[in-house]
Amino acid sequence: xxxxxxxxxxxxxxxxxxxxxxxxxxxxxxxxxxxxxxxxxxxxxxxxxxxxxxxxxxxxxxxxxxxxxxxxxxxxxxxxxxxxxxxxxxxxxxxxxxxxxxxxxxxxxxxxxxxxxxxxxxxxxxxxxxxxxxxxxxxxxxxxxxxxxxxxxxxxxxxxxxxxxxxxxxxxxxxxxxxxxxxxxxxxxxxxxxxxxxxxxxxxxxxxxxxxxxxxxxxxxxxxxxxxxxxxxxxxxxxxxxxxxxxxxxxxxxxxxxxxxxxxxxxxxxxxxxxxxxxxxxxxxxxxxxxxxxxxxxxxxxxxxxxxxxxxxxxxxxxxxxxxxx
Numbered sequence: 001x002x003x004x005x006x007x008x009x010x011x012x013x014x015x016x017x018x019x020x021x022x023x024x025x026x027x028x029x030x031x032x033x034x035x036x037x038x039x040x041x042x043x044x045x046x047x048x049x050x051x052x053x054x055x056x057x058x059x060x061x062x063x064x065x066x067x068x069x070x071x072x073x074x075x076x077x078x079x080x081x082x083x084x085x086x087x088x089x090x091x092x093x094x095x096x097x098x099x100x101x102x103x104x105x106x107x108x109x110x111x112x113x114x115x116x117x118x119x120x121x122x123x124x125x126x127x128x129x130x131x132x133x134x135x136x137x138x139x140x141x142x143x144x145x146x147x148x149x150x151x152x153x154x155x156x157x158x159x160x161x162x163x164x165x166x167x168x169x170x171x172x173x174x175x176x177x178x179x180x181x182x183x184x185x186x187x188x189x190x191x192x193x194x195x196x197x198x199x200x201x202x203x204x205x206x207x208x209x210x211x212x213x214x215x216x217x218x219x220x221x222x223x224x225x226x227x228x229x230x231x232x233x234x235x236x237x238x239x240x241x242x243x244x245x246x247x248x249x250x251x252x253x254x255x256x257x258x259x260x261x262x263x264x265x266x267x268x269x270x271x272x273x274x275x276x277x278x279x280x281x282x283x284x285x286x287x288x289x290x291x292x293x294x295x296x297x298x299x300x301x302x303x304x305x306x307x308x309x310x311x312x313x314x315x316x317x318x319x320x321x322x323x324x325x326x
Contacts, residue, residue, distance in 0.1 A: 001120050002030045004046060006039035006065065007054035007081060012104060016052065019109045020116075027116070036060025040068040043076060049123055050116065051076045053098075055090065056083075066093045077119045081107075138209065146221040148280045149229050172233045175247045175272045176280055178287035181226035181258075182265040201226065203262060211254055218250060229284055230268075243272050267291060 003020065007013050013032050020027040030046045033039040037059040043051050051069060055062035062080065069075055080090050080101035090101045099119055102111065181204070201222045208230070212218030219231045232250060234243050247270050258264045269291040271283040 002028045002048040003050045004031045004043050004048045005052045006033040008034045008057045036065045040065045043069050048076050051078050053078055054081045063092050066096050070096045142221045149284045173243055175232045175270050176283040177230040177268050177270045178291050179228045179266050179268040
């Protein structure tokens with residue numbers, strides 16, 4: 001757990017630091033600050049888990065520091081340090097969400113570590129819940145994207161941008177991509193009968209999600225047989241040419257990682273669009289039709305096109321050996 005200590009009493013700071021330094025695996029002191037203005041600025045810059053905050057410092061008071069810090073997108077837990085045994089004195093900071101206050105003249109290693117331990121356990125619980133919520137949210141958006149593509153009567157969504165967590169408002173420019181893993185027929189046969197049959201597509205989606213998370217855009221859903229729908233969203237003011245370039249850049253990055261990490265190649269077609277989520281299905285069908293007749297690798301005459309590979313996979317799923325031989 002990372003902490004910033006903000007107190008103008010250097011001796012007291014040294015005492016607190018010496019206590020925390022006994023437990024380097026549990027606590028890391030990110031900064032020791034001696035004035036209010038720097039405390040607010042460094043807390044915003046360093047984003048610690050906990051701010052140990054003195055109520056009286058040069059520059060900004062503890063109340064002002066707490067007010068600025070509490071307004072941050074990811075505010076730290078605030079533990080107030082006070083010389084005054086008066087609840088009214090620290091009430092303003094507690095109303096802003098501070099965890100508690102500790103009296104300096106009564107502070108002992110046990111008291112400090114107990115309080116920090118409580119905060120640490122709470123933060124761990126909250127992060128676990130946040131992680132679980134994020135996974136559920138991702139699965140929900142993937143499922144909704146798949147429904148929008150596969151079913152004309154899918155649940156209505158006001159705007160396609162709502163599927164992407166980075167979209168700030170309605171009216172974002174979207175691009176839908178149809179991506180097909182090359183020679184998925186071979187991959188399918190190699191993994192057929194395994195209890196981890198979905199391992200290939202699951203790994204691809206996890207890799208894509210990791211890349212898209214760093215890029216700040218992108219949602220992927222598996223359709224069938226190594227075919228994926230990818231939805232990108234961009235700010236409404238972006239030009240059509242930049243949308244195309246950014247889409248190609250994202251897909252190029254994805255292609256390189258698929259080849260490098262999984263040894264898998266892919267082809268894709270992209271269709272940009274403006275409008276609601278009802279446009280997703282039409283745009284995807286357009287992208288899919290553009291991709292359908294494209295050879296998947298090698299010479300066009302020697303290698304089956306994607307539509308042919310899809311037909312072969314469907315025959316394999318049905319166990320139609322005669323159809324496959326044809």
